[in-house]
Amino acid sequence: MDAILFDCDGVLVESEILYQEIQMQALADLGLTYEKEDYVSRFMGIGDKAFYEETNKDHQKKFGKNLPVNFESDLKAFLEIEFEKRLQPVENISNILAQISRPMAVASSSHLTFLHTKLAHTGLSDFFGEHVYSADMVERAKPFPDLFLFSADHLQTPPDRCIVIEDSEHGVKAGLAANMHVIGFCGASHCNEAHAEKLKNAGAHDIAMSVEELENLLRPVLHAQRFSA
DSSP: OOEEEEOSBTTTBTTHHHHHHHHHHHHHHTTOOOOHHHHHHHHTTSOHHHHHHHHHHHHHHHHSSOOOTTHHHHHHHHHHHHHHHHOOBOTTHHHHHTTOOSOEEEEESSOHHHHHHHHHHTTOGGGTTTOEEEGGGSSSOTTSSHHHHHHHHHTTOOGGGEEEEESSHHHHHHHHHTTOEEEEEOOSTTOOHHHHHHHHHHTOSEEESSHHHHHHHHHHHHSOOOOOO
C-alpha cells in the first residue's frame, strides 16, 4: 500500500464522545430525544450538512416545523468553545503518525475550518501539511466515496493502493466504495466491542481495538518505501 487516509473525529482526535454529548443534549432541549445506539448509527460520520438536514426532518415530523433558525449556528459556536476547552488527541496516535514515511492525508466529514482547528488544537497539523480534505470539497459526503477518491487523487495514489482508517459505519462504506483497504478503528473512548461488530458487519477488512493494534496492522507499511511499478 502506498498511502494512508485517516478520518479525523474518533480516529485522530477524541471528538466523537463530545459530539454525542453536546449534540444529543442540544436536540433534547428542543424535544428531540434519541437512543444512543440509534443516534450513533444514523448520524456518526455523515457530515455536518447531512446531520442538520436529517435532524431538521425529525423536528418537522415531530413538531410540524423546522429547527429554530439559529440552531445550527448556536450549536456550532458552542461546539467550538467546548472543543477548545476539552478536545484531546487520541492517546498515542501521534506515535503512529511519526512513523509513517509514505503519503498520508486527513479525509473528514467536518467543515474544513473546524477540521483545521481540531488538528491544530491537538498538535497534529504538521503531520499532514496541506493534505487535509473535507466533505466541503466534494459533491457527496460519506458514505459516498467522493472524499476518499478526492484525497487519493491529491496524493497521486491509485485508490486500490490506499488504506482507510475509519471509526464509523458510513466511513467504512465510503472506503469500500472507493475500492480501498479499510481498517475499522475502535481505539477511541466512544467505541466498544458492539461498535467494532458494526464496523465489521459494514465490511471493514480489519478491526483495531486500540492504537497498539492499529500500529501492528500498519507495521508492514510504516517504514516501507512507496511502491513503484
